[in-house]
Amino acid sequence: MHLITCPWCGPRDEAEFAYRGDATVARPAADAGIDAFYDYVYTRANPRGWHTEWWHHAAGCHQFVKVVRHTLTHAIAATGKPTDTLPVPAE
Amino acid sequence: MTRMHRRPAMRARTGGHIDRDTTLTFRFDGRELTGHPGDTLASALLAHGVRIVGRSFKYHRPRGIYTAGPEEPNALAGIGTGARRTPNTKMTAAELYQGMVAESQNRWPSLRFDALAVNSALARFLPAGFYYKTFMWPASFWEKVYEPAIRRAAGLGRAATEPDPDHYEAAHAHCDVLVVGAGAAGLAAARAAGESGARVILAEQDFLLGGGLLADPVHEGWRREMTAALEALGNVVRMPRTTVFGYYEQNMLGAIERVADHLPEPPPHTARQRYWTIRAREVVLATGADERLIAFPGNDRPGVMLAGAARAYANRFGVLAGRRAVLFTNNDAAYATVEALAAAGADRVTVVDTRPLGPAAAAARTRGVEVLPGHEVVGAHGGRGLYSVEARARGGDGGFQIDADLLCVSGGYNPAIHLASQSRTPLAWDSGIAAFVPGTAAGQRSAGAARGRFGIAAAARDGMEAGGAAAAAAGFARRPAFELPAGGADPDLTVAPFWEVTARGKSFVDLQHDVTTADIRLAHREGYEHIEHAKRYTTHGMATDQGKTGGLVGAAVLAEARGLPVEAVGMPTFRPYVTPITWGAVAGHHIRREFAPIRRTQLHDWHVRRGAEFLEAGLWLRPAFYPRPGEAPWDAILREGAAVRRSVGICDVSTLGKIDLQGADAAFFLDRLYMNTFSTLAVGRARYGLMLREDGMVFDDGTTTRLADDHFFITTTTANAGRVMEHMEFHAQTVWPELDVQFTSVTDQWAAMSVAGPNARRTLAKVVAGLDLDNAAFPFMGVADATLAGCPVRVFRISFSGELAFEVATPAGYAAIVWEAILEAGREFAIEPYGVEALGLLRIEKGHVAGAELNGQTTAADVGLERMAKKKGDFVGKALAGRPGLTDPARPRLVGVRAVAPDQQIRPGAHLLEAGSDRSLGWLASVTKSVEPGGWIGLALLSGGAARHGQRLQASFPLHGESVEVEICSPHFVDPENARVRA
Numbered sequence A: 001m002h003l004i005t006c007p008w009c010g011p012r013d014e015a016e017f018a019y020r021g022d023a024t025v026a027r028p029a030a031d032a033g034i035d036a037f038y039d040y041v042y043t044r045a046n047p048r049g050w051h052t053e054w055w056h057h058a059a060g061c062h063q064f065v066k067v068v069r070h071t072l073t074h075a076i077a078a079t080g081k082p083t084d085t086l087p088v089p090a091e
Numbered sequence B: 001m002t003r004m005h006r007r008p009a010m011r012a013r014t015g016g017h018i019d020r021d022t023t024l025t026f027r028f029d030g031r032e033l034t035g036h037p038g039d040t041l042a043s044a045l046l047a048h049g050v051r052i053v054g055r056s057f058k059y060h061r062p063r064g065i066y067t068a069g070p071e072e073p074n075a076l077a078g079i080g081t082g083a084r085r086t087p088n089t090k091m092t093a094a095e096l097y098q099g100m101v102a103e104s105q106n107r108w109p110s111l112r113f114d115a116l117a118v119n120s121a122l123a124r125f126l127p128a129g130f131y132y133k134t135f136m137w138p139a140s141f142w143e144k145v146y147e148p149a150i151r152r153a154a155g156l157g158r159a160a161t162e163p164d165p166d167h168y169e170a171a172h173a174h175c176d177v178l179v180v181g182a183g184a185a186g187l188a189a190a191r192a193a194g195e196s197g198a199r200v201i202l203a204e205q206d207f208l209l210g211g212g213l214l215a216d217p218v219h220e221g222w223r224r225e226m227t228a229a230l231e232a233l234g235n236v237v238r239m240p241r242t243t244v245f246g247y248y249e250q251n252m253l254g255a256i257e258r259v260a261d262h263l264p265e266p267p268p269h270t271a272r273q274r275y276w277t278i279r280a281r282e283v284v285l286a287t288g289a290d291e292r293l294i295a296f297p298g299n300d301r302p303g304v305m306l307a308g309a310a311r312a313y314a315n316r317f318g319v320l321a322g323r324r325a326v327l328f329t330n331n332d333a334a335y336a337t338v339e340a341l342a343a344a345g346a347d348r349v350t351v352v353d354t355r356p357l358g359p360a361a362a363a364a365r366t367r368g369v370e371v372l373p374g375h376e377v378v379g380a381h382g383g384r385g386l387y388s389v390e391a392r393a394r395g396g397d398g399g400f401q402i403d404a405d406l407l408c409v410s411g412g413y414n415p416a417i418h419l420a421s422q423s424r425t426p427l428a429w430d431s432g433i434a435a436f437v438p439g440t441a442a443g444q445r446s447a448g449a450a451r452g453r454f455g456i457a458a459a460a461r462d463g464m465e466a467g468g469a470a471a472a473a474a475g476f477a478r479r480p481a482f483e484l485p486a487g488g489a490d491p492d493l494t495v496a497p498f499w500e501v502t503a504r505g506k507s508f509v510d511l512q513h514d515v516t517t518a519d520i521r522l523a524h525r526e527g528y529e530h531i532e533h534a535k536r537y538t539t540h541g542m543a544t545d546q547g548k549t550g551g552l553v554g555a556a557v558l559a560e561a562r563g564l565p566v567e568a569v570g571m572p573t574f575r576p577y578v579t580p581i582t583w584g585a586v587a588g589h590h591i592r593r594e595f596a597p598i599r600r601t602q603l604h605d606w607h608v609r610r611g612a613e614f615l616e617a618g619l620w621l622r623p624a625f626y627p628r629p630g631e632a633p634w635d636a637i638l639r640e641g642a643a644v645r646r647s648v649g650i651c652d653v654s655t656l657g658k659i660d661l662q663g664a665d666a667a668f669f670l671d672r673l674y675m676n677t678f679s680t681l682a683v684g685r686a687r688y689g690l691m692l693r694e695d696g697m698v699f700d701d702g703t704t705t706r707l708a709d710d711h712f713f714i715t716t717t718t719a720n721a722g723r724v725m726e727h728m729e730f731h732a733q734t735v736w737p738e739l740d741v742q743f744t745s746v747t748d749q750w751a752a753m754s755v756a757g758p759n760a761r762r763t764l765a766k767v768v769a770g771l772d773l774d775n776a777a778f779p780f781m782g783v784a785d786a787t788l789a790g791c792p793v794r795v796f797r798i799s800f801s802g803e804l805a806f807e808v809a810t811p812a813g814y815a816a817i818v819w820e821a822i823l824e825a826g827r828e829f830a831i832e833p834y835g836v837e838a839l840g841l842l843r844i845e846k847g848h849v850a851g852a853e854l855n856g857q858t859t860a861a862d863v864g865l866e867r868m869a870k871k872k873g874d875f876v877g878k879a880l881a882g883r884p885g886l887t888d889p890a891r892p893r894l895v896g897v898r899a900v901a902p903d904q905q906i907r908p909g910a911h912l913l914e915a916g917s918d919r920s921l922g923w924l925a926s927v928t929k930s931v932e933p934g935g936w937i938g939l940a941l942l943s944g945g946a947a948r949h950g951q952r953l954q955a956s957f958p959l960h961g962e963s964v965e966v967e968i969c970s971p972h973f974v975d976p977e978n979a980r981v982r983a
């Protein structure tokens, strides 16, 4: 079970959060076309290693937290607010 | 406890950690026996000379007590009676209490005579993989023959059938240093960390602290001093009876504290067990080592026991496990058992040592012990007990018998690496001790025997260093200083591995699952040569003891068959749980009605008084209908629906999701969230909205009201309230964080009731003040504030039923007053409260879609709402709703369905077929008996849609063997011109 540091609430148990997937994809412009939206909704890299993702503090402050997590070791390198740019470790 | 009891035959007069001043009585298989505080069930049974304590899983061979701890494979009991009986409890870890009732397992009808022991005679027909092979063919035998036979024979123990009367707690703890295990290393680690100032938790599965020290009288003084020192440290929490069972990411560990298992029943208001979630900055694993068995024919006989266990019974419990003992060893450490048995009064101990004569053997000889160096045990003979051991010179022919009632076995020690392995710490092969040892990982280190530092002094020193290092890593630099144990040199524990004696007969590597060396070799011959495959094929190491005593031996046999060193074959992955835990502890308080919270509306008590039948809608309890005495459900539902069509009804709709949205960009935000437009909505007006997911499918619907330019009130369906909120939060916070919007759920703050029917206005007009309800002043989709019975209300002129209708919302606390006032006002119109069933009936008649149609697989066009889409501007789902697959004109579209014979029931889920065809054209989503059209009607999704109006199809439900003739029609059975809602 992860211990996730919510920027608003501090370190909280994973049980308080809901996973909301890849935070590296951005919603395309309205006129970007079906293919761009298809990639936005469906195409994922599924990396083995560091991954920036959304965790919703659903049983807490209801804010989305950006989390840099290692998909193999579950280590968490950084957490931040949605508009933060978080450094991703090299490996 | 007051009766005088004679001292059991095998109990020494003095010594050990038991309280001889108190005598406990208990029952084992109906026989009354005695023990003392400090005993385990196993030690008390051994004190009485009980040898057979169970039958094995597959062959039903008689089995005795094999270990003195939680690694026990054989001695499993059902403990307790009735609802409190717990199966598969290890007798070797079960703390004895007054009145304990224990039953042996896996035997029928009795331990001494077991009917299924015939399996033993059939052993050559029960090889590894037996279940997979035998029961494959013929298929028709499966249900009638094989499965019942397997069910009778399989399974360990019997669970209690009544509900568990005890309760279980969940608890969380945080610490700087968690020390797992309170042997020499763990005590030293906890003290070192504790004296540095760190917050320390010391968890120990046993009820006494000390681990191996408890079987070592030489160091008893040091053990006492250490436990006293820990007790004096306020920052060290000692947790005996606490098994750490799992090691999860980021140094989170799971543990079970057995709060009351050592008592006949938990004291009042006390949990039986506590499920701990412990988060530690640093972890010291001082989990000790498990002695390993040696595979030889008959190594499972009652009377065969690990050497360390015999020593523990003698030194810790004052119990002599046998009078004429043989020790079979490949290492020096096991010689401590010779001394312990002699001191406890054994008549004779003979040592069979696999090695040439060494110093330990020579020293034993000088004390008069018979030692046979370079020998091996090739058999253990006896039926229900051991009477002789057969030995021979290693690898020689023939053999000779040694009269014996106890055979102690030691194949060396395996560090208990289960937790370290779970944490993905790398394991390395240590050829000196012929075992895997753990390395270190971030925030974690192993200490003492758990990493191969055997012997009390070495383990204590290692523990002290590990505890100090862990505290330093957690930020506590103060270096502790205390005395390490003095006296008694540590034995040399390097061993040449000795796994197996090759001789005729069954040599077990897994006693609990009856896996033999022959089974492992068979698995290899049949291609299951990877350790993970061999494990599953033979079930080796998959029993409740997780192969702690024989796991590595089985791996070594496989390695030999493959021609590889054992370290190349490795061990299967260790996973939680290190030892079995109780399901009750996992469930905690989340059982029965506490499994999930229940949400009740403000009007719940009124519904109960009115005799409502309730149904669960998500977490909500909602009235389904309000039957009159003796009234059948459908009669009640039709009566309630008819009241709305003919006069007036009232329905509690408080469960709808409600969201208050404010901000300069609120209207713009809604335009992006919904497929239709809200920025053009006038203040004081409501509008129906349809929300898509980004993949283009319909997500949710509801009405949204504009209360001010920058203030909206949104309603969602009951089922999707939480999901819509999360969807809005995701888009506001991460997709368009630049928008000025704020919103919050107000579902619980507002009660809401729908007043529907031709007399709805006349009813409300009597009680609503401050609002003219006349059609011209307050038209369809109008919204306004007013008062009702002195309470503030917000009135919405919206309709789900298709009738003239108003929704009255009021701050939750006023709900009952407003509800009762409307009922009173409607009395002259015979107002009826109606439940969710009539609500569904009415909306199906009207052709309004709900959850059954908006099931996540339908588009706006599928349900006939495509014209709502705005032409200009972006909204969620806009792009992907245009995908070819979603715009295919052949997609099933919403239609109405009526049974040709009106009384003929139709079912949701039925497929629509042309007569004589088996090709599905669509399906029925919702059905109901109806009021206005009469008979069974439904809403369906049908390929061809409106083009099929007037056609006759079959509604086929193969599970019930049903096929009902239906006619396709418009989904709007009632008032298709929408005149009533505007009346």
Ligand SMILES: [Zn+2]
Residues within 6 Å of the ligand: A006, A007, A008, A009, A010, A057, A060, A061, A062, A063
């Ligand atoms: Zn938070």
